[in-house]
Amino acid sequence: xxxxxxxxxxxxxxxxxxxxxxxxxxxxxxxxxxxxxxxxxxxxxxxxxxxxxxxxxxxxxxxxxxxxxxxxxxxxxxxxxxxxxxxxxxxxxxxxxxxxxxxxxxxxxxxxxxxxxxxxxxxxxxxxxxxxxxxxxxxxxxxxxxxxxxxxxxxxxxxxxxxxxxxxxxxxxxxxxxxxxxxxxxxxxxxxxxxxxxxxxxxxxxxxxxxxxxxxxxxxxxxxxxxxxxxxxxxxxxxxxxxxxxxxxxxxxxxxxxxxxxxxxxxxxxxxxxxx
Amino acid sequence: xxxxxxxxxxxxxxxxxxxxxxxxxxxxxxxxxxxxxxxxxxxxxxxxxxxxxxxxxxxxxxxxxxxxxxxxxxxxxxxxxxxxxxxxxxxxxxxxxxxxxxxxxxxxxxxxxxxxxxxxxxxxxxxxxxxxxxxxxxxxxxxxxxxxxxxxxxxxxxxxxxxxxxxxxxxxxxxxxxxxxxxxxxxxxxxxxxxxxxxxxxxxxxxxxxxxxxxxxxxxxxxxxxxxxxxxxxxxxxxxxxxxxxxxxxxxxxxxxxxxxxxxxxxxxxxxxxxxxxxxxxxxxxxxxxxxxxxxxxxxxxxxxxxxxxxxxxxxxxxxxxxxxx
Numbered sequence: 107x108x109x110x111x112x113x114x115x116x117x118x119x120x121x122x123x124x125x126x127x128x129x130x131x132x133x134x135x136x137x138x139x140x141x142x143x144x145x146x147x148x149x150x151x152x153x154x155x156x157x158x159x160x161x162x163x164x165x166x167x168x169x170x171x172x173x174x175x176x177x178x179x180x181x182x183x184x185x186x187x188x189x190x191x192x193x194x195x196x197x198x199x200x201x202x203x204x205x206x207x208x209x210x211x212x213x214x215x216x217x218x219x220x221x222x223x224x225x226x227x228x229x230x231x232x233x234x235x236x237x238x239x240x241x242x243x244x245x246x247x248x249x250x251x252x253x254x255x256x257x258x259x260x261x262x263x264x265x266x267x268x269x270x271x272x273x274x275x276x277x278x279x280x281x282x283x284x285x286x287x288x289x290x291x292x293x294x295x296x297x298x299x300x301x302x303x304x305x306x307x308x309x310x311x312x313x314x315x316x317x318x319x320x321x322x323x324x325x326x327x328x329x330x331x332x333x334x335x336x337x338x339x340x341x342x343x344x345x346x347x348x349x350x351x352x353x354x355x356x357x358x359x360x361x362x363x364x365x366x367x368x369x370x371x372x373x374x375x376x377x378x379x380x381x382x
Numbered sequence: 383x384x385x386x387x388x389x390x391x392x393x394x395x396x397x398x399x400x401x402x403x404x405x406x407x408x409x410x411x412x413x414x415x416x417x418x419x420x421x422x423x424x425x426x427x428x429x430x431x432x433x434x435x436x437x438x439x440x441x442x443x444x445x446x447x448x449x450x451x452x453x454x455x456x457x458x459x460x461x462x463x464x465x466x467x468x469x470x471x472x473x474x475x476x477x478x479x480x481x482x483x484x485x486x487x488x489x490x491x492x493x494x495x496x497x498x499x500x501x502x503x504x505x506x507x508x509x510x511x512x513x514x515x516x517x518x519x520x521x522x523x524x525x526x527x528x529x530x531x532x533x534x535x536x537x538x539x540x541x542x543x544x545x546x547x548x549x550x551x552x553x554x555x556x557x558x559x560x561x562x563x564x565x566x567x568x569x570x571x572x573x574x575x576x577x578x579x580x581x582x583x584x585x586x587x588x589x590x591x592x593x594x595x596x597x598x599x600x601x602x603x604x605x606x607x608x609x610x611x612x613x614x615x616x617x618x619x620x621x622x623x624x625x626x627x628x629x630x631x632x633x634x635x636x637x638x639x640x641x642x643x644x645x646x647x648x649x650x651x652x653x654x655x656x657x658x659x660x661x662x663x664x665x666x667x668x669x670x671x672x673x674x675x676x677x678x679x680x681x682x683x684x685x686x687x688x689x690x691x692x693x694x695x696x697x698x699x700x701x702x703x704x705x706x707x708x
Contacts, residue, residue, distance in 0.1 A: 125509050
């Protein structure tokens with residue numbers, strides 16, 4: 107009897123998770139469909155994002171012609187870092203773009219429509235917008251990997267670290283955005299910290315020393331999302347892999363906890379708005 | 383059976399205060415000041431199954447805050463609330479399957495999608511199977527007459543068509559209670575009337591409980607049998623519409639067109655509201671003077687036309703709004 111009840115509970119949980127994933131996937135699909143409404147804008151957004159990233163690639167190639175080693179990195183490693191930065195940024199902004207404007211939703215009381223639905227509020231909010239240009243970032247990362255350092259092993263590790271990098275970036279943006287439940291001006295600090303995380307991810311970590319390095323591994327976790335994974339792709343170490351995974355789960359748990367604690371303080375508004 | 387029960391419900395908001403000008407802005411950085419606003423203060427009421435209730439009040443009275451606490455959007459600071467026996471603060475998701483919400487000022491539909499795709503999306507949100515959702519879309523589309531624009535993107539629909547789609551989206555999971563917050567805002571009189579008759583039909587056929595807030599007297603008068611008026615976060619009146627009219631309609635408006643301009647005698651209980659030539663508009667207090675006696679004071683032999691009407695409900699409600707507490 108107990109086994110039957112347990113089995114039924116398990117089936118219910120599986121159905122709930124399946125339904126939740128289906129809604130999230132539909133939401134992302136509809137967001138991309140919205141982006142595709144204007145075919146020209148959609149394609150130029152993607153292409154220009156790839157070209158924009160490629161401009162920095164030329165800059166690094168010129169630098170490495172002048173100097174063989176920058177902060178302990180060779181051209182191949184810098185390219186790997188750029189590829190991972192672009193892909194994890196692209197994946198985070200493709201699936202969870204709304205997290206990066208969470209403060210605005212909280213400050214202006216725009217979470218109502220997610221709160222009246224029988225689905226996970228956080229996932230509903232996170233998947234409610236997409237940035238089509240991020241497809242360009244994602245593709246750019248894969249292209250760079252294929253051109254400069256392709257191997258089956260590298261591809262697998264790259265895909266894994268794209269997911270962990272995107273999760274860490276999303277969790278960090280969620281944590282920073284959730285502070286807006288308590289402080290209205292938290293969005294300014296939060297947005298700057300998230301931008302810093304993205305900006306620092308394009309420089310070799312060897313050029314940073316002491317307190318800055320500590321800052322980049324813990325306060326602005328670029329180290330965990332990009333630097334350490336790049337080191338792992340060059341010299342694989344199981345212990346360091348668990349550090350990355352452990353940090354990701356820890357940050358994600360802290361961000362989700364902070365969001366739901368803050369949600370209790372949420373003040374709705376009567377601003378006229380539309381689901382756009 | 384009560385479907386909504388609110389006991390001593392309260393909600394306070396802390397609002398930032400700032401002195402005027404740049405000096406005030408600078409001062410607010412170093413010494414921020416806040417003021418506590420009691421948006422809802424000790425509100426208690428219950429709503430029965432199948433009832434159509436108007437929950438009204440002036441702007442800032444606490445209507446939307448109350449609805450948001452009933453639907454689980456906001457956490458109350460004090461008191462207890464149950465909707466269909468569910469506590470919205472603890473079981474928000476379980477409650478969401480049982481209730482529907484239409485916020486006239488906020489769209490929940492994806493504007494680039496067609497109503498059909500939107501309804502399919504809402505079907506997924508409420509875990510409705512593919513066959514079942516098709517049948518419900520078909521049924522609601524017939525009821526709300528959406529057939530001609532079911533496959534047109536929402537952004538290309540008129541406001542009236544959009545509101546109809548919003549209502550259908552909130553009915554797709556067959557909610558037992560429907561919260562309507564200004565559902566007819568910005569609509570023309572014909573569309574308003576159409577929406578009202580659809581809401582009535584839904585209440586009659588599906589026995590859905592309707593909790594309505596609106597500033598439109600027509601919505602209240604034509605849809606609801608009970609009215610709760612809130613002001614400054616407190617309930618100032620909770621009565622049946624019939625009783626409200628009976629209790630407050632002791633004044634009649636008498637409009638008379640005479641053959642020629644005549645001076646009217648001063649009579650207790652009769653107030654001259656307006657006189658333009660031979661057209662006179664009077665207010666008769668029937669608790670002081672009977673309408674028949676009031677007519678005797680007018681030169682009836684020279685009356686060309688006469689019209690007796692009730693004081694508009696709008697005026698009654700305005701009178702209640704302006705009074706402190708009934």
